[in-house]
Ligand SMILES: C[C@H](C[C@H]1O[C@@H](n2cnc3c(N)ncnc32)[C@H](O)[C@@H]1O)NC(=O)c1cc(-c2ccc(F)cc2)cc(O)c1O
């Protein structure tokens with residue numbers, strides 16, 4: 604029977620990456636996507652920008668929306684301080700199952716809570732489920748038309764504090780026009796655009812980094 608692309612990606616990790624070595628997992632996925640099959644990971648070019656933001660923020664609490672296969676989860680978790688926690692939401696069960704195994708191969712399962720479900724259902728439950736008061740960093744990489752409603756939901760649920768950072772993938776391609784319009788014009792955010800390219804291609808894309816002003 605036919606395997607899925609996430610399954611083939613996991614097989615490449617298990618074949619080419621060293622257990623417990625997050626950088627080798629990231630490298631194996633990037634090689635798979637460049638040499639074998641394109642996949643919608645944030646990728647190596649935007650991944651370096653992600654790494655620099657994570658390092659700068661040095662967050663204790665991180666929320667990732669849209670785990671996919673766990674590529675950005677591994678990049679982020681590998682840079683977190685010892686007690687830090689990364690909560691990642693993925694509603695496709697097949698993708699969640701692969702992501703769990705990718706995260707485990709990297710040896711990062713203790714830093715990551717993968718929740719299988721939709722962001723809209725789980726964002727309001729973050730406090731009760733994980734005792735999280737606010738998130739220091741949020742990485743938005745899920746359905747592009749959910750960035751705006753989920754940002755408003757996080758505001759309403761009091762999950763953002765003065766200084767919380769939102770980092771959004773794909774603001775050019777596929778694009779998140781309503782989110783960009785809101786976040787760039789709201790007096791409650793200060794935003795910065797990082798020009799880059801769609802993962803593994805020359806197509807223009809970029810990340811939007813926004814700081815919540817309270
Ligand atoms: C949306 C996906 C990423 C994952 O997000 C999960 N998801 C969704 N909505 C929710 C939710 N509401 N809650 C929890 N999880 C959720 C899903 O199941 C996928 O696994 N990402 C993309 O579609 C994506 C697409 C492209 C892309 C660009 C050019 C093309 F020609 C074709 C595709 C590039 C990217 O960089 C992406 O990130």
Ligand SMILES: [Mg+2]
Nearest residue numbers: 645744772773
């Ligand atoms: Mg993306």
